[in-house]
Structure formats: C-alpha cells, structure tokens
Amino acid sequence: MTTLWLTRIQPHLHQRQARKDLSSAAPLHQRLMQLFPDHLGDQARRKAGVLFRTEDTGPTPVILLQSHLRPDLDELPTGYATAATKELTPLLEALRPGLAVRYRITANAVRKPGHTTRATTGAPAVIPLTGADADHWWQRQAEGRSGLHLTTAHSAPLDTARGERAQDKRRITHARTRFDGIAHIKDTELLRQRILDGIGRGKAYGCGLLTLAPASRHTP
Template sequence: MYLTRFRINTGRVGARKLLASPQTMHAAVMTSFAEPPAPGSNGPRVLWRLDRDGNAATYLCIVSPMRPDLTHLVEQAGWPTTARWDTFDYTPFLERLAKGDSWSFRLTANPVHSIRRNADEPTKVTAHIGPTHQLGWLLKQQGKAGFRILEKPAEKQLIPGHDTHDLIVHGRRQLRFTKKGNGGQVTVVAVTFDGRLEVTDPDAFRATLTQGLGRAKAYGCGLMTLAKA
C-alpha cells in the first residue's frame, strides 16, 4: 500500500476544473495507475480526499495498492518545474498498528441513513444533514471498523453530557453533478471529521484504512488518515 500527497495549484484553470467536479477528479486519480483495482473488489482500493488547510493550500491525498504516477496532474494542476508529489510506502505503518494504539485522525465521509415514510414504501438512502446526526453516524461505525472514538474528560466538555467525544465535524460540502452514462443527477453530502481514536481490532482497522469507510468512495469520501495523538 502507498500513501501519496500532492499539492494542487488552485490558480490554474485545470485545477479549478478538477476541484469543481468529483467525477473529473476521480477519473484523474484513476488514470494515475496502469492497472487500477477492478471495481467492486473486496480488497484494498484506491481512495482519495481533498484537504484544505488554514493557509488556503489544497492537497490531494491518495491511498492505493499501487504506486501512482501523477505526472498528468502536475502538468494540469500543479507546478511542473518546481514541485511534484510525495509517495510513501504505507505497508510497514499498517503492519505496526496494534490494539490500544491512540491516534489523531481525519476522515472525509458521506454520512447517510435509510428512511421510508410508511411500511409499504421502499427504503431510501438519504444524507444526515445536522452535525449531531453526522457525529452519531460515525460513532455507530466505530466498533465494526476496528476503533473507538476517545471520550473527553467531563471538565473539557463544552456542553456537559453532550460534548462527550473528542471529535468535531466541519467542512460540509454538498456536491451535485450529472452521472455519466445515465444522465442522472447525483447529490453527495461530504463532511470532514477530526478527532482522536483508539485501535480496538487491528485487522478490521487496517481494512478501514485501505478499503474506506461509508459510501461515495469514488467521489472523495471514505479515506481516513492518522497522525500522532
């Protein structure tokens, strides 16, 4: 597995086209590989995420089973003569993960749930809109995904009894685009979670990091990355 980070030159026309369309960005990411994983495979897949920091820098993060070649992205949306990209061997890090490890994390995800108005109606997948429900969605994922979100001490809770976990949600984006092939309109609500976690099941957690969490993985959702707590 490989972890790649590429800074996007947002002043370029090509970069703005990529940032405006998750479909276009997905296509650009997938063409970084001579033989990308087959769609629908149960093993590690190509995951990507856009990160925007406080200094207005925008980064493309990619986790992939193969080493990518981002030459086309440098030419279209980077600095061709002064900057390229950084790729790291991710496998040794993944193999070292152990039960009880604590990490800070970032995850961009598409929190959804299934609803229906009456018993005769089929269920419909719809996005969680409010931060409370979005945070609740992630808390429901934690056990099967191999981690638990760490809790705050009572004295650090802004709203005692409610602000219980070391977790925030921000950067809500509503992505609308026309799906190629059938012309259908697609809407994806993406939010970013920052927090602290503890590894409870290393194997399940490795699968979360390499296969993604939640839906809309082709559109920049599902990638979780870690940093020292």
C-alpha cells in the same frame, strides 16, 4: 499484507486544469484515475484501491490519494501540481491495540430506511445526516465497525459533492462531513481492513478515506 501508497498532491492554482479539477469531485476523480493502468476494467477504482479527499484547512488545497497500486505521477499535466508518494504499509504494520491515534475522514453520513418504512412514509432510499445525527453515524462506524474507540470527535459540514452517473446521466449528490479527533485502537485487523476499503458511500466523490497518525502522549 497489501502494499498501500499515499500520494500528496498540491495543485498549482495558477494552472487552469488544476482549478477545474478542484471545483468538483467528479473531474478530480477522473484525473486521479488517469494515474493508474487503463486495463483495470469496470471496477477500476476498486481494483486500484483508490480513495481520496481534498484537504482545505491550509493556505492552499492538498489532495490526498490512497491506493493499492503506485500512481504514475508523470501522467499529471505539466505544471499541474507538486506531488510525492510514500508507502503506508509500515503504518499499517505499526498499528496495535491500545495505540492512540489522530484520525480524519471526510464521509457521506446517511441513513437508509427499510423497505417497509419507505413504503408507509414515502421516505427516500437514502437520507443525508447532519449535526448530531451525523456524529452518531460516525461513532457507530468507528466503534462498531472500524475497531476504534473514540476519545474525542469533532465534525464540520462540507459542501455537497455533485456528479453525474455515467450509465444514465442521473444526477448524484453526496452530503459530506469531516470528522477528526483522537481514538484508541481496539481491533487492529478490522481497522486495517477499513483503511484499505474506505468507509461509507461516495468513494468516487472524495469520501471514505480514513487517515491515521500517532497521537502525542501529551495530547489531551
């Protein structure tokens, strides 16, 4: 089984570089990639298995970083953050059909009209989804493609992630929605693969990281 690491980074908000990185997903992605070897080539994020998101539900922001390679936390600037890494492989090995889990993901929920629809209606290639449409998108992703059966699902719109494509400087935007709740595992192998690969678009912009934790048997 692929070794998987989860790193929890709590930036020190008095540090200017930390505040700058938290202001946008693009500089944060660049910062996190500096924790991995330089020789990974053009597909460095994919080869390192890097997925991340910023958690802002507590008193201070926390960055969750998942990767196939163990990050070198010494590459963070002095005084930048408090950080620690743990291995997630035991969690992957503990997954089994029927297990109840808490899940959370920040995702780029979108619809891609077909060529004919685009030609006849002028619809864009990618349409961001919000509200009930985003909820239906997550249900399809979770139950149809990720080996989960959703028991509860809550969603919250987040700020749009913005950046610039390196090769042509084209502006990029990714609408983001946070989904969390309780689910039961249906297909263990499919779920493990989706955890490793991430879900949906915008992975370099803080989208796609699915995290799980065992749910209490008393959870409603």
